[in-house]
Amino acid sequence: MNIRTQLTLSYIGIVLIVLFAIYFFLGGALETVLSDHITNALQVQAALTREFLIEELPDKDQFNYDNIDPLVDRLGKVGQVRLTFIDKSGVVRGDTERDGSSLKEMDNHLSRPEIREANENGFGEINRKSDTTQIEYRYFALRIDRDGVPIGFCRVALPLETVNTALGNLRRMLLYVTIAGSILAILFGFFSTGAIVKPIKKLTEITQSIAAGETTSRVEVKSDNEMGQLSRHFNIMTDRVQEQIDMISVENKRLETILNNMSEGVLLINGATEITYANPAAIVMLNLPEMYIGRALIEINRIPELQALLREAEHTESVAFAEIRLENLRESEAEVTIVPVIAENEYVIVIHDVSHIRQLERIRADFVANVSHELRTPLTTIQGYAETLLNTKSSKNKKRKEFTAKILQHSTRLTRLVSDLLELARLESGDIELKRTVCHLNSFHEQIKDVFEPVLEESKLTLQWDIPEDLPKVSVDRQLFMQVFVNLIDNAIKYSPDKGVIEVSAETRESDDDVIVHIKDTGIGIPLESQSRVFERFYRVDKDRAREMGGTGLGLAIVKHILLCHDGRIWLESELGQGTVFHFSLRVSAEV
Structure with a gap:
């Protein structure tokens, strides 16, 4: 009713x-x-x-x-x-x-x-x-x-x-008057209550529209009576509610933006360990399916360490932290923090991918070990020969010359190592000013021949330079870019057998926006597990062979950073026993 x-x-x-x-x-x-x-x-x-x-x-x-x-x-x-x-x-x-x-x-x-x-x-x-x-x-x-x-x-x-x-006539007359009054009262009541109920009905309709999401609806105020005051206060209340909704919406959008752009994965699960929320990073880290809402975490991702950490947080009702391995991460290493929300019987899981940090830590450890070894070996040699020269009673010039040559060789190696380290540090810091000039890649050919001709003749290797003359010109720092060619060709010479072939070629791709250079050798090749690390400092596939040949282990790292300074990139293709191809790309010069 x-x-x-x-x-x-x-x-x-x-x-x-x-x-x-x-x-x-x-x-x-x-x-x-x-x-x-x-x-x-x-x-x-x-x-x-x-x-x-x-x-x-x-x-x-x-x-x-x-x-x-x-x-x-x-x-x-x-x-x-x-x-x-x-x-x-x-x-x-x-x-x-x-x-x-x-x-x-x-x-x-x-x-x-x-x-x-x-x-x-x-x-x-x-x-x-x-x-x-x-x-x-x-x-x-x-x-x-x-x-x-x-x-x-x-x-x-x-x-x-x-x-x-x-008396009957009198009662009858009173009855007629009563009936007439009742009819008038019914009519008056119907119309008067209609006037009273109309604003209430309108208020109800506006309330229903607001409940349906039309928050801009307002009640028209037509009087100053109680209904008018109610309508006015209802509008004020609606405005304040709308302000609160707008504030909450802004906060939700801000929070959503933060969560969606976080590198850390964030999940929210209820007391039944069912997933109620996951940000994009968490979806990628845990490889969640499209329909993950409402499904149990253990059903989707069976990681014992994660389940054990969740049970610990549930049992202690306090923050639980551990570093565990997740199969979908690059290095499978992640810091996981589980925070219980006691009032809601929910748990917030934050997953921080630390695989890159751990990789950097390993690189640093390798760097320290390699630098220590690289410096200690020539220093020990220099020290030994110097002490021999000081203690020997021999006056034979031949022996003295031999020791002096060894000292010079190792001091030269130290000088080259320190020079390469300084050059790499300078490139990595970005504190370098490129002296760009527009040139054709063939302009480097004669210089390359002068540098490697004695080595090529001694090793009976063939250097094939196959860069077309109509190739677009590039804008590079010639001195730095010469080092790219020298390091890559020197690397190819070291790992190629005698009578091998080293090919240098170039082409344009991707609508002629980039020049792609290829340096191919017929060497021993690089194992697949090492291909992603060859551009790291001091990383060597065959350490003994590399040291025997006098390399510093910094050549490819320097090449990579020189190309990055030129807005280029480098990558490789290799197969054991079949040789290696290094590719690098450069932007075509806009100058004619």
Whole structure:
């Protein structure tokens, strides 16, 4: 039942109760008033009749039916009531309802209640059925005194049917008025409650629209009454709620942006270890399927260490931390922190990929070990030969020259190592200013021949330079870029067998935006597990062979950083026993 029906029925109910209460109360009151009015009318009629009879009646010894009954009939006709005259002895001498013999046959009325009361008190009143006519009357009797001596009684009577008819007409009229008032009350209640309910209904509609997401809806304020105040305060409340929603939305977007762009993986799981949220990093780290929401973590990713860490956090209700291996990470190393949210019975899992950090730590350890070894070996040699020179008593120039040559060789190696380290540090720091010039790659050919011609002849290796003349020019720092060619070709010479072939070629790809250079050898090749590390400092595939050939282990790292400074890149293809191809790319010069 809606509020309009409730208000209408309540209003109608109250009005009907009031109207019918008024009906019954007013009906009773009017009945009393009408009854009193009829009684008063009978009293007046009886008083007038008494005065008339005092004047007109003969002496009491001359009372007879013939001279009194006509007088009584005439008076009753005029007053339109039943009029009776009874002498002092109770004999009825005149009555408007009886004539002749029927009048004479009437009973003695001295015992009638109203006559007895009038005889005692001067007047008498009663409602009763007439013994003569068998009709109910309202009687009013007065004692008639002449010169202070009672001579009889005059009695006025009105049929109660007439009284009841008048009272019935009055009640009927009141009922009609009540019914008409009820109908008007119903109509008024219907329309008045409609006016009251209309703004409430509008408010309800606006509330429903806001609940459905239309937060811009507002209630129109048309008055300053209670409904107007309610509408105004509702709009104020809605504005404040909208402000809070906007603030929460901004915070959610900010939080979502942070979580989506975090390198750490973040998961939220409930007490049943079901995933309720995962950011993109966590999806990648744990290799989650598309439909992961609501699924148990152990069902998707069976990592015993992660499950054990989760149980620990659940048991201790405190932060749990461990470094575990995740199969989907590069080095399978991750720091996992699980934070229980006690109030919500949830757990926040933060996964930090530390594989790169661990890799850098290993590189640093290798670097320290390699640098120590590289420096210690020549220093020990220099120290040994120097001590021999100081302690030897031999004066043979040949031996002295041999030791001096060894010292020079190892000091030169140290110098080259320190120079390469300084060069690499300078490239990695970015604190270098490129002196670019536009040139063709073939301009490096003659210099390369001059550098490697003695080595090539000694090793019986063939250097094939196959770079087309129509290749676009590039903008490079010639001195640095010369080092790229020298390091890569020197590397190829060291690992190629005698009578091998080293090919240098170039081409354009990717809509002629880049020049791709290839340096191919027929050497021993590089194992697959080492190919991703050959550009690290001091990393060697075959350490003994590399040291025997006098390399520092920094050549490819220097090449990589020189190309990065030129916005280029380097990569390789290799197969054991089949040789290696180094590829590097450069941007075509925009200058003609």
